[in-house]
Amino acid sequence: MSEDELILSEIGEDDEQQLYEHVRLDVDKGQEPLRIDRYMQEHLPHSSRNRIQKAAEAGFVHVNGQPVKSNYKVRAGDVITLMLDRPQHDTTIVPEEIPLDIVYEDDDLMVVNKPAGMVVHPGCGNFSGTLVHAVAWHLRNCPTYDPNNPEVGLVHRIDKDTSGLLVVAKTPEAKSNLGIQFFNKTSRRSYQALVWSNFVEDEGRIEGNIARDPKDRLRMTVLPPDSEIGKPAVTHYRVLERFGYTTLVECVLETGRTHQIRAHMRHIGHPMFGDERYGGMEILRGQRSSTYKAFIQNCFKICPRQALHAQTLGFTHPSTGKQMDFTAPMPDDMLQLIAKWRGYIQGLTNVDVVDGQQ
Known part of the structure; x- marks a missing residue:
């Protein structure tokens, strides 16, 4: 729910x-x-x-x-x-003609590159225009695919404002096989993210249970690994490029929990750039000048979402047993954002930018 x-809604005086x-x-x-x-x-x-x-x-x-x-x-x-006092919304999936960026497709599955801003699955006020509706239209003539059958369809999900790769199973056998791979952590997934602050280390591992935040039910929080609350989660990260006040990192998921990367990065003091729910839509590092503040606001306008992209996806094909690996190029909004940060840092003179401080 x-x-x-x-x-x-307000209740009137009608007892009936x-x-x-x-x-x-x-x-x-x-x-x-x-x-x-x-x-x-x-x-x-x-x-x-x-x-x-x-x-x-x-x-x-x-x-x-x-x-x-x-x-x-x-x-x-x-x-x-x-x-x-109102009927429950009908959640039946009706195919909708919505464009899809299909990276790969065969009789068993398809890999889709989802744009930022598209909801993956209907619910919570988004009952149309989702990726599931778009897939239903694309596969409307596929005899094995029923969008209302939970035994087929999306094998995993990413957030609305995260871009990148997802795999859709066309048959129950494919979904079962792929689901086991994701459960057993044999699938491969990596993300690129721009986060606040500079990392001291070049790579690292974040481990901590993911649970719903009791103070904000729409946000997840991180608890100790030995906690009996939440689900175990592990994220590996590697620094790709440093901009002093922000850092471009690659994140590899060992587990796949709700908001895992976003919650883990905030937990270690590196909220996702532009991530309003996890505190990344504020100026967390850098100068106090009006020029710098204007620069950051322009960055938020260029990429008005969490700067997170599901770039690679790998798994064993459920029928052929062949290793399948896919890559989705970084979307324009994140490319422009990173280019802007490169230009800003290169333009700094006589400023020692270390660990996000002057």
């Missing part, structure tokens, strides 16, 4: 208002008594406790068919439903 689904079921939770037999707002927050990761409490106050949270308040304590066997 998205947070938007808990944005409530029709309600529609959006969420159903069956409480396990071994469940100890627990406040329903806490229980729902734990089981609905995209919603906040405050929104759940508002839903309960509005009469939208039901237990065993009856509305309850947020202090109700759930018990074993309870059936919890979120009942809203």
Whole structure:
């Protein structure tokens, strides 16, 4: 359930208002008594406790068919439903004629270079215009591909404002095979990213569990590797080019968690340049001059997103067993951004730029 689904419309005085079921939770037999707002927050990761409490106050949270308040304590066997005053959005995938940059295609799979700004999968207010809708149109005549069948389709995802490579399975056998490769970490994925600040070392390894940030449910946070919270995540990085106040790095994923690179880089003090959600849309390093501030604002305009590109993708072909490796060139917005940083650093005179400081 998205947070938007808990944005409530005002309730009038109509006692006969029709309600529609959006969420159903069956409480396990071994469940100890627990406040329903806490229980729902734990089981609905995209919603906040405050929104759940508002839903309960509005009469939208039901237990065993009856509305309850947020202090109700759930018990074993309870059936919890979120009942809203509008029908649930139809998530059926309908093919849409949207251009695709297809890097490779055969009878088993296709590799697509996704542009920044395109949502990969419908949901959370984006119910059309996604990559999934575009793929459905392209494969509308493919007998093995049903866009509403979870046994085919996208094998992995990247964020809306991240550009780069994705693999789509046309058959259940291909998706199962590729899914196992991603799970076993035998697939190859590398990203290029522009991050804030200069690195002391030329390469390194970031390890830390990825979990949803309790202070911002749309952001992920990093916890110690031995933490029982979150999922284990490992990112390897290598410096490609230094610009004093920013650094171009290559990131290789050992695991594939939500926002992994973005969260890991912020965790070690190098937020992604232009990444508003993780603090990269601010001037974090550099001079205080108006000229420098104007330069940074121009950079944000050139690339108004996190500067992250899924550049390479490699896997074993599910039918032939052949190693397949693909590369997507860096998109224009990031090329212009990096060129601007090169020009700026080369133009500096009598300035010692070390570790992001003058």
